[in-house]
Amino acid sequence: MSSHAAHSPYLRHQFDDLPQQRESAALGMWAFLVTEVMFFGGIFGAYTLYRHWYFPEWDAASRQLDHYLGAFNTFVLLTSSLTMAFAVDAAASGKIPALKRNILLTLILGVTFVGIKMYEYYTKWEHGLVPGSGFHWHPIPGTPEITNINAAELFYVFYFTMTGIHAFHMLIGFGLLITLYIQAKLGKFSAEYYTPVEMIGLYWHLVDILWVFLFPLLYLIDRNVVL
């Protein structure tokens, strides 16, 4: 195997050189992101159908969400994407302390996001808005009257499912970030090799952009109409 002549400790046996290995990882990651898009695509499709069918009910149900918290969370998550991008940049230029710092910042922002999300879930639970036998609809001032309570419940099924799957992806992201941090601490990365940082960065941005779609779809269905 002559092609193994230029050895790098990071090079796995199946690849000829580091660029090939990096290219494979990147393509694999993008293909994985495509599967994620299709996965969410299915539920976005179902969402579209019911939002079309039950627009007034979904508007009313959506107005019960705390859009200020949602907006703040959007800010938190977008900022975490920024720090993630800084982390990749730091890794690319071999600045390991900056890499570690930015991974930690990303993690903290991510945890903040999920914390706020949990608080939101808790308030929904307090108000009896968790679907199932405990679901209890009571209109709040400033929201339209509705009669089809089932449709409002359906909105909350989608709210909890979509944000739940999203939060689950965040939790996986925490695990990945912690692994990255440990690896960075152990000196696994250098300007020559930082592919995992880049790949997890891509994952993090995907989770981020999903929220960018989820926030308006769930929180802002028809808020511009003031009642």
Place this chain on the structure above:
Amino acid sequence: MKTNYLTNGQTVASWLLTGDHKRIAILYLISITLFFFVGGFAALLFRLELLTPKGDMFLPEEYNRLFTLHGVMMVFFFMVPSVPAVLGNFLLPIMIGARDLAFPKLNLASYYIYLLAGICAVVALVQGGVDTGWTFYTPYSSTYSNTAVTAAALGVFIAGFSSILTGLNFIVTTHTMRAPGMTWFRLPLFVWAQYATSLIIILGTPVLAITVLLLGLERIFGVGIFDPRLGGDPVLFQHLFWFYSHPAVYIMVLPSMGVISELVACSSQKKVFGYEFVAFSSLAIAVLGFLVWGHHMFVTGQSMYAGFVFSFISMLVAIPSAIKVFNWTATIYKGSVVWNTATLYVLGFLGLFTIGGLTGLFLATIAVDVHLHDTYFVVAHFHYIMVGGSVMGYLGGIHFWWPKMTGRMFPEFFGKLSALLVFVGFNLTFFPQFVLGYLGMPRRYHAYPDEFQMLNVLSTAGASVLGLGYVLPLIYLLWSLKYGKKAPDNPWHAYGLEWETSSPPPTFNFDVMPVVTRPAYDYDTEAIERQVEAESIAVKKPEVE
């Protein structure tokens, strides 16, 4: 003796923790064979029930569980992984001249995910089985079924991730790991077919995952995503389900088409006719396959206009399919056809797939479908595609590459006999079902009117022959592992990188990594070289004496 992938490490751990794509292929081979025979056994049982018009062997509920077991096992645990996970895993890296797939660990993970899914399916079986049919239609699966739907659906959900990982690995490997000189249009058509399949897998399977997840939420938490009483829409489930499951038909048949392309070239010792057309027809099938799911729902309360469009696009699928069949036939034309097991499987595939494909046009025609929907005609049609097409291709491929995979030859006579038995048994089983369906016998009932008995007896008789045709290879292939003749590197005079390495190949596939300088299926040059070699030996001989 030189070590090969089979002798490099003999411990159990060296197999269970292997990153070697060839060993993982063997692990898959063993597992899917098990599931195939479980599914096949269920089929044998319900064919026995259908021998007589009255329901005398099983209760209706038991019958429902049997055909569901058959469907779930065969579709999700045998057909979907069959060619990609066994032959694709084994051959794809070798065919493109790579040491392994791009992500060996993911490949191993995909196998264990598959096993985990299999365990879920077995748990569902132990809990008493599932009676919804393999399609899990709501509200059968949500409101009305008190069987182990959750465990089975979890199994299907998990199995999806296994095929996603395989598909992802194939796509990346084909893009980045090709040997020097192995351009896209020098790739064997098997690789093109695997690539097209992988595209469908990564685009379709996630949608199945979310669908099954929503179904699970509905069942576990009693919410009404697909329940009309709670505002949900049961037809939405069908849309989401078929968005994956119709393309899944192509996940099951495209890889076998790839196998046939390889076999047909070797059987005729000729270039595949119209290489580019065969390659692009795989991609065309992959693309069109995503736009036809509505043809499963012509009578489900779908808009008439949607029906028109789905009907039209479904018929378009016939074009790339026909291109393949015509091109394979043209390849055989004036070829020097070798009469061996692989050739018989190729011919069987061509005949059965053609019937399956043409009857698909009947079903794509809305007016005809209204009459034939949910009858045995549909059952016969998709078995002609999935068993007549995919399983024939899979078995043909297993025979063709068996010497390469195991280093042993199988007994040719029994190989031909099995191909013949499968072909005859298959037709006897499923051709009467076309007639039954046309006459109006609905699928999924354990009893039927007396006048259908004759055709059902024929079908059951055929199923027995078919069963024999499947057990036979199991016996002689296992026999060959110990007693078969040692295989040469290229027993069939086939052309392709996999035939240039030893049988079985070394762990990293090649002793010297290959450089490709010739187009795919360059059988002509190969034949000339063989002749020159033979002549040079003939010339040398007298000198020795």
